[in-house]
Amino acid sequence: MTVGLLSLLLLVLAALGFVVGRQKAIASVKGDTRNLHSLPAYYGMGVALFTAVPAFALMLVWLLVQPVLIEAQVTGMILPEDIADGSSRDLVMSDVRRIASGMDVLAERGLPEAEFAKLVTDTTALKTRLADAGVALAADINPHVAEAAAVYRAEVATGRAWLAVAALALAVAGFLLAAMRVTPEFRARNVVEQFIRVLLVAASSVAVLTTVGIILSLVFESWHFFRLYPAKDFFLSLTWAPKFGGGSSLGIWPLLWGTLYVSAIALLVAVPVGLMAAIYLSEYAGPRLRSVAKPALEILAGIPSIVYGLFALMTVGPFLRDWLARPMGIGDSSSSVMTAGVVMGIMLIPYVSSLSDDIINAVPQALRDGSYGLGATQSETVKQVVFPAALPGIVGAILMAASRAIGETMIVVLGAGAAAKLSLNPFEAMTTVTVKIVSQLTGDTEFASPETLVAFALGLTLFVFTLGLNVLALYIVRKYREQYE
Incomplete structure (x- = not known):
């Protein structure tokens, strides 16, 4: 059966x-x-x-x-x-x-x-x-x-x-x-409600158990990897050159650098634009304009990442190459960190904007009225009252956008290429951790070689890195929140 x-x-x-x-x-x-x-x-x-x-x-x-x-x-x-x-x-x-x-x-x-x-x-x-x-x-x-x-x-x-x-x-x-x-x-009602309460607790435990399962799978497979490949070479080597069959150099720093570089450019594009759009929509735009502009902005969030990747490959990459990289003599390829970062930043704008807009709208109107009663202008109220009060939530929105940027794969593959290197030139092709995780697990692979198991070590490193960012963000949020409570 x-x-x-x-x-x-x-x-x-x-x-x-x-x-x-x-x-x-x-x-x-x-x-x-x-x-x-x-x-x-x-x-x-x-x-x-x-x-x-x-x-x-x-x-x-x-x-x-x-x-x-x-x-x-x-x-x-x-x-x-x-x-x-x-x-x-x-x-x-x-x-x-x-x-x-x-x-x-x-x-x-x-x-x-x-x-x-x-x-x-x-x-x-x-x-x-x-x-x-x-x-x-x-x-x-x-x-x-x-x-x-x-x-x-x-x-x-x-x-x-x-x-x-x-x-x-x-x-x-x-x-x-x-x-x-x-x-x-x-007492049927008491029994049913107690039973349902137990089911709700079990359902709420799914997320916790899933997280524990993910961590344990990464830890055990990473431990298996470090038994086959020296941890010192993984964390300190500046070369990424996998060779199935032996003789690989699996240093994480070129991949980590590419991930941080692309994510930083994406956030430099998404955060200012998204925050300014959120402030305008929540504080300055009229109801009619808001009813049209916000849904139009959120349409960007529904576009598949592969479409953004094609946009980076066919439009943004050639444009940056022909109008910036070649005239300045700093690049000759349409695949670059700048291409992937700019397109990824465009993709992240609705994440930052929509979440920040909801957070700003949640600030009590009494704070605005009190500021206006003291003689502050609208811009002064936004800068000195509304924005600080909404800052913890805005930091959370930026962190969500950062996590989305760190985990993106398709835009990087089509926009930034697959070259693992350490370079400051934003118009050179580079790659990220997520791209190499996919490439190492693509095809007929066996989970017994360092070249395959390295994907789990990369995933664990990325997990620890994002966890550290979240801890830092919680510290910042609590520090600023204490000033406005």
């Missing part, structure tokens, strides 16, 4: 539980709902929740644990001689999963189960059948790998069957137990 079908059955059981719980509550008081502790709907909701939620929780845990257990079992079937030169156990397991998925496709097309035993021993025929099913394998299939794929497929099917049995049994048990508790004296 597929997960989708099982989920649908659980939802049907939950809906049935709601109806049964509600009707039983009404029947227990012979239709006079005034004798119930709670409204009839709460009794139905209680049965529905105890039917569906434990079963879905079991499904979630099962789907997370089952692949780990199956892969641990199947991995032991792969012998060291089954791993080709230049390959790894992870790559072999990838082939096992692909072969198993191809077998599922063949089964869906009507291939009898008895034929799979023959195909496992005849790997040439298996490869031909898999190619017909759309699973192309470059090398011949090792018999041990084919056998491991068959076991993998069987274990997955068995796990799905047991999952269906366990989830349905738990749902039925929850259904019966909750229905048996339906009596006029049962």
